[in-house]
Amino acid sequence: MQFDRLSMFGPALAAATALLAIVVDRYLKGMPYPGPLFVCIVALAGSLGGLTSAATSGAIAIGCSALFFFNRHVPPGYDSADLIQLAMLSIAVGSTAAITSRIGSGVIV
Numbered sequence: 001m002q003f004d005r006l007s008m009f010g011p012a013l014a015a016a017t018a019l020l021a022i023v024v025d026r027y028l029k030g031m032p033y034p035g036p037l038f039v040c041i042v043a044l045a046g047s048l049g050g051l052t053s054a055a056t057s058g059a060i061a062i063g064c065s066a067l068f069f070f071n072r073h074v075p076p077g078y079d080s081a082d083l084i085q086l087a088m089l090s091i092a093v094g095s096t097a098a099i100t101s102r103i104g105s106g107v108i109v
Contacts (some may be wrong), residue, residue, distance in 0.1 A: 010045020010057040017041060018064030025068065035089045037063060042093050046100030054097035062090055 017037060025031040038061035046054030069082040078086075 002048070007049030007053040010041060010049055010053045010061055013039065014041045014045070014057040014060040014064075018060060018068075022064065022068060032066070033085070035061075035085065035092075038065065038089065039092050039096050042096050043100045046097050047103065051097065051101035052103050058093040058097050061093055062086070065089055 017034065021031065021034040038057075042054050042057045042061060047055040065086060069078060069086060
């Protein structure tokens with residue numbers, strides 16, 4: 001089995017960005033929401049590595065955003081606004097993964 005660096009670049013970048021966002025949010029005040037950055041990373045992963053790379057990057061982005069939202073309030077948990085932002089991120093990441101992986105593979109809609 002051959003190791004493809006381009007298909008691993010997107011998930012690795014998404015994991016590193018999520019880890020950095022969680023660490024910065026924990027130790028510094030005023031961390032902006034990293035959702036738009038995750039969408040850009042998924043688009044990059046889809047164009048470089050295809051649908052599998054984009055879907056993996058999207059799953060990492062959604063999971064880490066859920067962790068990011070969970071500890072933002074004094075009693076840990078989700079607010080309805082957090083769930084709406086998480087749902088919108090899921091839609092944006094999924095559609096970005098589908099569109100960029102089709103364009104990156106040469107199939108243009």
